Amino acid sequence: MDEAHLRSLTPSVLTVLVRRGADFAAAEDAVQDALVEAVRTGALAAPVPNPSPAGPPVRDAKGWLITVAWRKFLDANRADTARRRREDRTEREPAPGPAPAADDTLQLYFLCAHPSLTPASAVALTLRAVGGLTTRQIAAAYLVPEATMAQRISRAKRTVSHVRFDRPGDVATVLRVLYLVFNEGYSGDVDLAAEAIRLTRQLAARVDHPEAAGLLALMLLHHARRAARTAPDGSLVPLAEQDRGRWDTALIAEGVAVLQTALARDRLGEYQAQAAIAALHADAPSTEETDWTQIVEWYDELARLTDNPVVRLNRAVAVGEADGPRAGLAALAELDAALPRRTAAAAYLHERAGDRATAARLYAEAAHRAPNLAERDHLTRRAARLNARPDR
Known part of the structure; x- marks a missing residue:
């Protein structure tokens, strides 16, 4: 087996x-x-x-x-x-x-998202008990030592040890768990993306919550691009360079249909907003033909909903596409310099602005801070390409 x-x-x-x-x-x-x-x-x-x-x-x-x-x-x-x-x-x-x-798996998600647990503990416990991730993988996702995460999971297990299996947890916490499981399967070393989609389909069918549909749409739209995200040698392929002919059009069509139904209920949430951005990317024949102005508007909505610095980072890049790289760099300057991937975004915008020397230096610096080997190699190659041809 x-x-x-x-x-x-x-x-x-x-x-x-x-x-x-x-x-x-x-x-x-x-x-x-x-x-x-x-x-x-x-x-x-x-x-x-x-x-x-x-x-x-x-x-x-x-x-x-x-x-x-x-x-x-x-x-x-x-x-x-x-x-x-x-x-x-x-x-x-x-x-x-x-x-x-x-299939009782979804019910187990709800048990792990029990109201007596903090959201962080519920997510960690579910990733361990249902998602099958190791404590080390969960600790890496939370950027904490493995021993710290082991203690957190042990406390969560003790908390629910004597809870009757008949009281569902918080839907928002379950959605967050599913989102993290999908992300681990999409870019990590454990393939859980398909399982996350399956469970999210079940959840969307069982609960009256537009964000469940929004999360399903987001997963489908991201999963549709999966085949094009890496080259045959395993290296990352940025969105702008992906072969869009390899995108799964059936998944895109399903994701867009699910999203439209959710948006029609006029109860906007962060997953619907993220899915709307993903749909605009999926709808564009090329990077140049993408409706960047509308994407910036959706990032504004998303920032209002979450006030997440990563959202503002992505918004700055989108501003650079919509209004020019200098405008993007101005938006980026408002963000904390220690924000993950900020240096990589600055390198990209400087390259777009024609400042290849600065871009090469920033790509190399970002490679040093990359969270995984694939991203580090990608950024290193970008720096090497600019250094090899500084005037072209």
Whole structure:
């Protein structure tokens, strides 16, 4: 069984244990123990061995994991009288058959977004328990030490350990979780983009919240460009240089339709505004033909909604396209010099303005601060190209 399929089964198995009465922390431990046993014994290959030595092989991997994880949980709680009673009841149940086909993953998202958790803890817990990210990956996303993130996740698990699995969390927090999962899958070392889109589709269908549709539209529009974002050698391809013939027009059309329906409700939110910007990029035949003036207007709306410095950084670049690079540099000058990717944006605008020497120096400086290898290599190549031909 490949890693992607294993990732898709784990949340459902965890959900079943929680529904049966296991506290969250103990349930996650039991699921991890079951996965270890499955890998150690090769049980994830089809056909799957029956957890009962006397039973015939079965082909339901999810059912196998549920049964083994539940028994791991019971074994860990034998000393407790209440656990003994639950074990006795469970052992009188019929032998396990195929696991239910229902996907409870979204419900697990809501549990992890429980009102008793802070938004940061809810996001971290969901990325760990449902998204399958390691503590190291989550810590990198938050720019905190791994030990700090491990403590945060442990506290969050303790907080929801005895919460009944019948009270949904905050929709806005779930949306933020899904957005972070998508971004990790889109640009990180774990591919979760398709899973994030699937879950967002479910959420948009189940809740009366225009931002759920806005987030779905944003994901679809970004995902449509995925094939064109990297060259065959793995290097980054900037939006202006992408082969737009490789964009997925069906995803773009779906994203635009979803966005239009959401905007018609006149309850604008940040995901709808971001999706509107992505739609304008997707609609343009080229960078030069992009409606940059309207994009600046959408960034103004987005800045009003979020007051996010990264939004203002992107707005400055858009101003440089709409009104000229000098106007973009003036907008950029109002932002904190320590803002991530500000130096790279300044390099691009100086290059557009014809100041190649300054652009080359800033590209090299930005490469030093790049958050990942692919971005560092891209910025280094830009600097090298300008240094090789300073007058052209």
